[in-house]
Structures are given as C-alpha cells and as structure tokens.
Amino acid sequence: MNFEDLKKFFFRKPKNALEGSEDAAPADKPAKEAAIPEKLVEKCEKCGQIILSDELRDNFGICPKCGHYKKIDARARIALCAEQFAELFSEVEGGNPLDFPGYDEKLAALREKTGEKDGVVCGTAVIGGVRCALFSMDYRFQMGSMGHAVGEKIAQTFEYAAANRLPVVGFILSGGARMQEGIISLMQMAKTSAAVAKHSEAGLLYIAVLTDPTTGGVSASFAFEADIIIAEQGALVGFAGPRVIEQTIRQKLPAGFQRAEFLQQKGFVDRIVGRREMPALLASLLQLHSNAGEGEAETFAPASASSAPAAAQTAAPAAKDAPSAAPASENAPAAQTGAASENGGKEVTA
Numbered sequence: 001m002n003f004e005d006l007k008k009f010f011f012r013k014p015k016n017a018l019e020g021s022e023d024a025a026p027a028d029k030p031a032k033e034a035a036i037p038e039k040l041v042e043k044c045e046k047c048g049q050i051i052l053s054d055e056l057r058d059n060f061g062i063c064p065k066c067g068h069y070k071k072i073d074a075r076a077r078i079a080l081c082a083e084q085f086a087e088l089f090s091e092v093e094g095g096n097p098l099d100f101p102g103y104d105e106k107l108a109a110l111r112e113k114t115g116e117k118d119g120v121v122c123g124t125a126v127i128g129g130v131r132c133a134l135f136s137m138d139y140r141f142q143m144g145s146m147g148h149a150v151g152e153k154i155a156q157t158f159e160y161a162a163a164n165r166l167p168v169v170g171f172i173l174s175g176g177a178r179m180q181e182g183i184i185s186l187m188q189m190a191k192t193s194a195a196v197a198k199h200s201e202a203g204l205l206y207i208a209v210l211t212d213p214t215t216g217g218v219s220a221s222f223a224f225e226a227d228i229i230i231a232e233q234g235a236l237v238g239f240a241g242p243r244v245i246e247q248t249i250r251q252k253l254p255a256g257f258q259r260a261e262f263l264q265q266k267g268f269v270d271r272i273v274g275r276r277e278m279p280a281l282l283a284s285l286l287q288l289h290s291n292a293g294e295g296e297a298e299t300f301a302p303a304s305a306s307s308a309p310a311a312a313q314t315a316a317p318a319a320k321d322a323p324s325a326a327p328a329s330e331n332a333p334a335a336q337t338g339a340a341s342e343n344g345g346k347e348v349t350a
C-alpha cells in the first residue's frame with residue numbers, strides 16, 4: 001500500500017450516493033490528474049471486474065460483465081442521443097458570489113479537469129430528424145450541482161426554445177443546489193421553473209430524462225416539471241437522501257426507495273428506459289409530437305446537413321429573438337462541439 005492509499009484509508013469520510021464513488025471529489029485531488037493519459041482498463045464499480053476502457057466506451061458506459069451503468073459525461077450523453085448538436089450559451093460562467101472559501105480554486109480545478117466552464121452543456125440538436133433544444137448535466141462538475149451558471153444556462157435554453165418554438169430535451173443529473181452559492185443557487189429553482197412555465201404556456205413539449213442521480217433542488221424544480229418524464233433504469237431519483245429521511249422520520253424506508261422503478265410505481269415517472277434504448281425512444285417521442293403540433297417544429301433529414309449549416313440555422317433566430325445568445329460566439333462553439341461530440345465517447349473513461 002503506497003502513501004496515497006494509506007492517506008485515503010485513514011482520512012476517508014463516509015460518502016453518500018450523491019457524492020459518487022468515482023472522481024466526484026476532485027478538490028482533494030491534484031489538478032495534474034488531467035494530464036495522466038487515459039486509463040486502458042478500469043474496474044466496474046458494481047461487479048469489481050476489470051474491463052477494457054475502450055470496450056466500456058463502445059458499450060455506452062454499460063459494464064459488459066454485469067450491466068452496471070457507469071455515469072457518462074454531458075457530451076457523451078449528447079453524442080449517444082443526438083445526430084447533430086450546436087452549442088449555445090457556452091460563454092455563461094459562474095463566479096464565487098458569496099466568497100466561499102476555496103470555491104474559486106475548486107472551480108478552476110474542475111474547469112481544467114473537465115474542459116467545461118460549469119456543470120451543464122446546452123444547445124440545439126437534432127434527434128430522430130427533429131430539431132430541439134437540449135441541455136445535458138455533467139457529473140464531473142460537482143455532481144451536476146446547480147449554481148448560478150447552471151441555472152442561467154438552463155433557463156436561457158428554455159427561453160431560446162420558446163422563442164424559436166422548439167421542444168426541449170433535458171438530460172438531468174444533479175446532486176441538487178450548489179451549497180457554495182447558498183441562496184443564489186436556491187434562486188435558480190425559481191428562475192428555471194419560470195422559464196419552463198413560459199415554454200409550457202407556449203404549448204411546447206419538454207421531455208426530462210432523469211439519470212443517476214437526480215436529487216435536491218433540481219428534482220424540486222425543472223426535473224419534475226416536464227410533460228414527459230423518462231428515467232434511466234436504476235437511477236436514484238428523489239429530494240433528500242434516504243439517510244436524511246430515515247433520520248428525520250425515524251422509520252426504515254422500503255427497499256428500492258428513490259430508485260426510478262419505485263417512482264414509476266408511484267406515478268412520478270412515465271417510463272423507465274435502458275441507456276441503449278434512449279435514443280430511439282426520444283426520437284419517436286419527438287417525431288410523434290412534431291407531427292401532432294402546428295407543424296412549426298422543423299424536421300431535417302439527419303444525413304442532409306453537417307454541423308456547420310445546423311449552426312447557421314440556429315444562429316439566425318438567436319440573433320433575432322434571443323439577444324442573450326451572443327451571436328458572435330455562435331459559430332465557434334458549434335465547431336468546437338462538433339469535435340467534442342466525436343470525442344464525447346472517449347470522455348466516458350475519464
């Protein structure tokens with residue numbers, strides 16, 4: 001056992017499920033980790049077997065031995081489900097509004113490690129030939145917790161979608177509100193909810209995909225405000241953690257409490273779906289609703305356009321209807337995300 005292992009052994013604190021068992025506590029880890037070449041093999045968190053990283057990536061992060069779902073990052077999730085993606089609002093960046101000690105350093109380390117400014121990636125996408133707005137939360141960024149930047153980007157995505165009459169697909173993963181931003185993070189619940197409501201009042205479709213975990217202030221706001229709520233199988237979905245609830249009500253909770261399947265039985269979730277089946281389900285739901293609507297949801301043949309024209313299409317309405325989407329930055333992020341989507345699968349092993 002080397003020194004690092006010993007340190008981990010003696011100084012570990014008990015973790016709950018939301019903190020994650022993988023690289024979810026990057027503040028304690030040196031930022032230089034990002035420079036270490038990709039791992040060739042990794043150990044399944046559930047069955048403990050050694051799997052080739054390539055094999056795991058090609059399998060959408062699903063363990064080939066036991067079927068366990070490893071968390072996948074925001075862009076890998078987009079690459080899995082969308083035929084095209086053009087990023088929006090990539091310029092939005094959070095700060096340290098309360099001067100929380102150590103938070104600036106933590107943000108800087110996470111930005112360097114993940115290459116993302118904060119815990120959500122937003123944009124327009126084409127899924128099953130239907131154009132939509134999309135947001136995807138990233139577990140690597142403080143378990144997708146919602147601070148100002150995350151709330152702002154998600155609210156802007158809904159506003160953009162309402163202005164351009166697009167459905168919204170949200171890949172949700174969050175440990176809840178970001179404690180380092182205190183009341184500011186809690187205000188994001190109201191802000192995102194208001195944006196969802198405006199989008200809904202415009203008669204537009206919102207599909208939420210709850211992934212493991214969806215909890216706290218996110219589950220208490222936009223995660224459960226969707227028209228259609230899909231959950232990835234086995235996902236932990238709830239508000240407070242099971243341990244906190246047990247301590248508060250002094251009762252043992254039933255088996256499987258807060259798992260997606262339990263929530264479906266209780267009517268909170270419309271459909272449980274496996275990761276492989278997710279793209280086809282989203283495609284069929286979007287197609288169904290685009291045909292049933294007023295015909296304003298545009299459909300594109302998936303093969304007909306590269307990501308560049310898609311960016312041009314999104315840039316024009318952005319400049320007209322949503323001044324917040326800085327038009328000058330439209331093309332650059334699109335080019336970036338084209339590359340990032342191709343690399344998206346790789347990040348599964350990060």
Ligand SMILES: [Zn+2]
Pocket residue numbers: 044045046047048049063064065066067068
């Ligand atoms: Zn496994």
